[in-house]
Amino acid sequence: MTGLVQELKHRYPSRLIVFDLPPLLSRADVVGFAPHIDALLLVVEEGRTEAAEVERAMDALKGTVPILGGVLNKSGRRC
Numbered sequence: 001m002t003g004l005v006q007e008l009k010h011r012y013p014s015r016l017i018v019f020d021l022p023p024l025l026s027r028a029d030v031v032g033f034a035p036h037i038d039a040l041l042l043v044v045e046e047g048r049t050e051a052a053e054v055e056r057a058m059d060a061l062k063g064t065v066p067i068l069g070g071v072l073n074k075s076g077r078r079c
Contacts, residue, residue: 005036024057034064042070 008017019037024030034040040061044054054070061067 001033002036024060025053031060031064034061037065039066039068041068043073044070045073046075048074 019033021030021033024042030040042054042057058067
């Protein structure tokens with residue numbers, strides 16, 4: 001996977017490459033993959049993800065990769 005990420009970064013330097021990874025707290029995949037990415041966008045589900053889980057996730061990522069921000073997914077609110 002490391003080789004693939006490096007290949008994509010160098011072959012397409014002007015493009016944004018998005019990796020859709022599994023939930024952070026349920027698997028170690030994200031923490032293991034974090035050193036190979038430039039930044040992370042944290043997605044949380046309204047009504048399911050608790051504030052304490054968001055804090056644990058951010059603590060787990062601290063110092064590994066910059067967190068760009070968050071997305072509230074499956075929100076029932078209308079704009």
